[in-house]
Amino acid sequence: MKIRIFSVLCENVPGVMMRITRGFTRRQINLDSITVGIEPTGLARIILMFKADDHMAELMRRVLSRSEPIVDVEVIEPERSIVREVALLKTRKLDEKQLLEVIQQVERVGGRVLESKGNVVIAELSGEHDEIERAIEALGPKLLKEVARSGQVLMSREVS
Amino acid sequence: MAELTGSKALFEALKAEGVKHIFGIPGGAIIPVYDALYDEHEIRHILTRHEQGAAHAADGYARALGKQGVCMTTSGPGATNLTTGILNAYMDSSPVVAISGQVPTQALGADAFQEADMLSVMLPITKHNFIIHRIEELPSVVRLAFKVAMTGRPGPIHIDLPKNVQAAKADLKIPAQIKYEKPIKFEPDAGQVRKAVDMLTKAEQPVIFSGGGIVWSGASNELIELAELLNAPVTTSLLGKGTIPEDHPLALGMLGMHGRMAANTAVTESDMLLAVGVRFSDRSTGDVHYFAPKAKIIHIDIDPVEIGKNVRVDLPVVGDAKRSLTAIIKELRSRAKRGRASGWLERVKKLRKEFAPRMDYDEVPIKPQRAIKEIQGVLDENAIIVTEVGQCQMWAAHFYVVRKSRHFISSGGLGTMGFGFPASMGVKVARPECDVVNIAGDGSFLMNSQELATVVENEINVVSCIFNNRYLGMVKQWQDMFFEKRRSATSLGKVPDFAKLAEAYGAWGDRAAKPSEVAPKLREALRCGKPAVLDIPIDPDEHVLPMVPAGGRIDQMLT
Numbered sequence: 110m111k112i113r114i115f116s117v118l119c120e121n122v123p124g125v126m127m128r129i130t131r132g133f134t135r136r137q138i139n140l141d142s143i144t145v146g147i148e149p150t151g152l153a154r155i156i157l158m159f160k161a162d163d164h165m166a167e168l169m170r171r172v173l174s175r176s177e178p179i180v181d182v183e184v185i186e187p188e189r190s191i192v193r194e195v196a197l198l199k200t201r202k203l204d205e206k207q208l209l210e211v212i213q214q215v216e217r218v219g220g221r222v223l224e225s226k227g228n229v230v231i232a233e234l235s236g237e238h239d240e241i242e243r244a245i246e247a248l249g250p251k252l253l254k255e256v257a258r259s260g261q262v263l264m265s266r267e268v269s
Numbered sequence: 270m271a272e273l274t275g276s277k278a279l280f281e282a283l284k285a286e287g288v289k290h291i292f293g294i295p296g297g298a299i300i301p302v303y304d305a306l307y308d309e310h311e312i313r314h315i316l317t318r319h320e321q322g323a324a325h326a327a328d329g330y331a332r333a334l335g336k337q338g339v340c341m342t343t344s345g346p347g348a349t350n351l352t353t354g355i356l357n358a359y360m361d362s363s364p365v366v367a368i369s370g371q372v373p374t375q376a377l378g379a380d381a382f383q384e385a386d387m388l389s390v391m392l393p394i395t396k397h398n399f400i401i402h403r404i405e406e407l408p409s410v411v412r413l414a415f416k417v418a419m420t421g422r423p424g425p426i427h428i429d430l431p432k433n434v435q436a437a438k439a440d441l442k443i444p445a446q447i448k449y450e451k452p453i454k455f456e457p458d459a460g461q462v463r464k465a466v467d468m469l470t471k472a473e474q475p476v477i478f479s480g481g482g483i484v485w486s487g488a489s490n491e492l493i494e495l496a497e498l499l500n501a502p503v504t505t506s507l508l509g510k511g512t513i514p515e516d517h518p519l520a521l522g523m524l525g526m527h528g529r530m531a532a533n534t535a536v537t538e539s540d541m542l543l544a545v546g547v548r549f550s551d552r553s554t555g556d557v558h559y560f561a562p563k564a565k566i567i568h569i570d571i572d573p574v575e576i577g578k579n580v581r582v583d584l585p586v587v588g589d590a591k592r593s594l595t596a597i598i599k600e601l602r603s604r605a606k607r608g609r610a611s612g613w614l615e616r617v618k619k620l621r622k623e624f625a626p627r628m629d630y631d632e633v634p635i636k637p638q639r640a641i642k643e644i645q646g647v648l649d650e651n652a653i654i655v656t657e658v659g660q661c662q663m664w665a666a667h668f669y670v671v672r673k674s675r676h677f678i679s680s681g682g683l684g685t686m687g688f689g690f691p692a693s694m695g696v697k698v699a700r701p702e703c704d705v706v707n708i709a710g711d712g713s714f715l716m717n718s719q720e721l722a723t724v725v726e727n728e729i730n731v732v733s734c735i736f737n738n739r740y741l742g743m744v745k746q747w748q749d750m751f752f753e754k755r756r757s758a759t760s761l762g763k764v765p766d767f768a769k770l771a772e773a774y775g776a777w778g779d780r781a782a783k784p785s786e787v788a789p790k791l792r793e794a795l796r797c798g799k800p801a802v803l804d805i806p807i808d809p810d811e812h813v814l815p816m817v818p819a820g821g822r823i824d825q826m827l828t
Contacts, residue, residue: 124388131393164577171574177397177417177451 110160112141114185114192114263115170120178121153129155129179132172136165142194142238142260152180156263189266195259196234196241200252203228211252218244229254270442275404275435276305279368281443282411284311288339290330290698291315292323296343298383299370301435315698315727318719320347322691324354325717327365328425329692332678333653333699335485337364337418344370345383348429349390353685356394358425360682361508362481364418365425367391373433374402387429396424404437412447421453422572423485453571457588457596464584465543465567466600472541472565474613475501478524478553481508481681482546482570486590489513489674492545495598502617504532506547507681511671514650521621525553526817527663530624530826533817535617536561537824545569546590549579550682551820559822569593626668634808635784637661637736641668643787644706644734647795652704653678653696655731657689657713660742663813665708676703687716693731694724704795707733712741712761721774724800732794732801735767738809746812750827771802780804 119125126145133140142158161169166184173182200211211230212222218241220234234241238261245256273281279302283291291314295303306314317323320342327338342348348369358365372381391398397417399410407430414426469475477499483492489512496503496519503513504521513520522529524536536542542564547553554560557580565583568576569590576585586593630636641664648654650672656662656679671677678696680688693707714735724731736742745759771778777797781787787805794801815826 124392127389127392135393168574168578171576175572175574 110162111166112187113159113161113166114187114190115157115173116183116185116263116265117155117157117173117179118148118181118183119153119155120180121147121151122178125153125178126155128176129157129173132169133159136169138165138169144260144262146262156261158261183265185263185265190263191266192237192261192263193235194238194241194261196245197223197257198230198232198234198245198248198253199255200230201254203230203252207252211248214244214248220244270440272438273441274301274305275407275430275437276302278404278407278441278443279411279430279435280305280309280312282408283339285412285443285445286337286415288312288337291339291341292317292326292330292695293341294320294323294343294347296347296370296383298344298372298432299341299347299430299435301432302341302370302430315694315723315729317691317723319717320350321354321687322694322717322720322723324351324365324367325357325685325688325691326695326698327367328354328358328363328688329655329678329695330699331358331363331365331695332692333675333696335487335675337366337415338695338699339366339368341368342370343383344372344387345385347383348387349385351427352390352394353683355391355425355427357680357683357685357688359394359396361680362423362485363425364423366414366418367425367427369427369429370435371400371429371431374431375433377431387427391427391429394425395427398427398429400429401431401434404434404439404441407434408441408443409447412444413449416447416449417451420449420451422482454573454587455571455589455592457569457586457593459596461584461586462593462596462600465586465597466604468541468565468567468584469499469543469597469601470604472499474539474616475499475541475543476521476535476539476564477501477503478505478536478542478544478547479503479509479512480506480545480547482590483509483512484546484674486546486571487674488545488591488594491591491594491598493517495594495601498598498601500611500614501543502535502614504528504536506550506553507666507679509547510666510677511674514672515670516672521617523666525550525823526555526819527667527813527815528553528823529626529667530815531617531620533823533826534620534624536564538616539564542566543569545594546571548575551579554580555817555821555823559824628668631784632808633783634806635781635787637664637807637811638668639784640734640736640787640805640807641665641708643784644708644791645669647788647791648704648706650676651702652676652706653700655679655689655693655696655705655707657707657709658684658686659710659713660738660746660813661708661710661713661736663743664736667813669708686713688713690714690733691717691720693733694720694729697729697731705731707731709733709735710742711735711737711739711767714767715765718770721771721776721800721802725775730798730800732791732803734791734803734805737767737804737806738811739763740809743813749812750816751818767802767804771800775799777801778804780806782806
């Protein structure tokens with residue numbers, strides 16, 4: 110199934126997230142990523158990523174558009190937008206060899222080591238979802254203790 | 270501006286909406302509102318005996334009158350008791366406005382006495398819902414609630430009103446108008462209308478499928494005009510019953526699982542299906558792969574979510590039913606060449622004749638078909654039929670000929686047993702000039718029979734005809750047909766005596782045991798000057814037939 114991205118502009122009121130997510134829950138769609146930011150207008154912009162076939166994606170677009178606090182639902186094509194994700198990684202207690210491996214790996218994908226003490230490294234990765242996915246996979250649970258991810262933030266390339 | 274309590278402001282807002290009736294039950298968390306009600310003389314409050322009854326009554330009221338019905342309860346159990354009624358209204362697009370008391374805002378989330386998280390509970394079963402945290406929001410929220418309930422596709426709204434907000438005082442002004450910014454497409458796209466007319470004029474075997482959207486849009490006249498222009502027969506959903514008089518030469522009756530065979534066959538043979546204000550419920554379509562297999566489908570609906578949701582659609586028209594049909598009629602009249610499919614009409618006429626339902630049974634116990642025939646014989650076209658759910662409902666839907674929109678009121682999407690009786694109470698309050706008859710089953714009636722107290726105390730003279738087979742009949746029917754007659758937990762035994770039950774409440778009660786007794790006793794019930802219950806023992810082995818098994822093809826009915 111294709112990856113779908115909706116950019117949902119909605120009122121910034123309590124419960125609005127539940128109004129959005131429950132429609133997905135009900136149709137057994139797992140949301141892969143949700144990010145929220147407040148626009149300068151005071152409205153909230155919620156970016157949703159999920160997998161669905163064409164029929165379900167279109168149904169969800171209409172279901173969301175119908176919801177009262179939702180102002181607009183924009184369907185974003187990944188290729189016409191800039192998508193970024195930030196991940197923070199914390200390693201286990203590492204030996205010297207592992208330490209070097211982690212630092213090299215992080216630097217190879219353009220990440221930064223933020224802290225390194227007591228043989229534990231905290232690093233930051235940012236980039237496209239797949240890059241981060243690959244880097245985390247490469248390090249694996251043997252080296253990594255904890256991962257915190259921002260979810261995918263996104264901006265359409267359209268200028269209007 | 271004037272200093273008002275939240276409770277007083279609530280009533281000012283309700284009066285600004287023209288509210289005349291409220292169905293409800295007070296309780297601890299809504300006492301300040303009921304205290305303000307004490308001084309209100311323009312609003313009649315009808316004290317029901319269960320909050321579910323209040324919700325169904327408001328729903329029946331809304332459907333009969335075509336405007337918002339209001340119910341009111343306390344917090345916690347009072348509010349949760351509304352939920353079945355509210356979901357029922359949501360599934361059938363009925364504009365109920367429900368108001369519940371709530372614990373004071375400072376107690377929210379503390380598991381206070383009779384606290385329920387109603388914002389979360391009501392969220393998936395309402396068109397929209399609110400909690401009013403500050404008194405300043407109250408007037409505009411109430412007015413917005415009424416607006417949202419009725420604008421576009423109607424639906425229920427819930428307002429949660431904490432007790433401290435009810436009691437607070439503030440300088441408040443009830444807004445004369447409320448801005449509602451949700452874009453709703455009422456006017457159909459002109460290009461789509463032209464395309465629709467192109468398709469309709471080419472059709473040789475057109476059928477129109479009419480639903481609740483025609484009712485809410487008030488588009489019956491346009492529906493009939495278009496059907497006559499096109500010579501297209503009309504079938505309806507359960508909620509569309511009466512949108513065309515069912516004795517009209519072009520009326521096919523209801524479609525679907527318990528629809529008329531003529532309707533199911535015509536839809537299956539048709540080359541053009543114009544569906545208006547319907548949501549293609551599985552009860553209407555059966556197996557969607559065999560639904561109208563030869564037809565191009567045009568779907569007109571004000572709610573874009575419905576388009577293409579359940580069946581493939583060749584041409585969507587998003588818009589209000591009345592405006593869309595008016596535009597189609599206008600475009601059609603402007604065309605020189607209009608096909609009038611005469612061979613098709615002959616075929617439809619033949620189908621109607623071939624599959625005309627049989628109702629002239631003389632047996633005792635009474636056959637339900639005959640009971641419907643007798644009831645039909647007593648009532649005029651202004652009578653409003655309300656139904657419970659199950660066999661009684663489907664017998665009424667299949668056999669009772671409805672001639673007017675809003676004169677057949679039934680729980681469609683949710684199939685709520687216990688809907689009919691309290692709904693009939695709301696219908697009678699809304700339309701006191703009409704005879705209101707609830708066609709009930711013995712199982713359904715007992716689910717909200719406590720409202721006998723309400724109708725007696727408030728002199729709401731409705732008649733319930735109980736099709737009494739001492740079974741949860743529709744489940745029993747499925748057990749008989751699909752579960753080797755293993756009637757598990759569907760027998761209801763011998764009690765109660767429904768006539769005596771009615772009398773215990775001070776209502777009129779009697780039994781019609783023979784076909785010839787039904788009409789005279791129903792006349793007596795209608796004239797007795799009291800709410801009435803007519804117990805009609807029916808053949809316990811009778812099934813609702815014909816029938817399409819769940820998921821089956823609508824042209825393959827079991828008979």
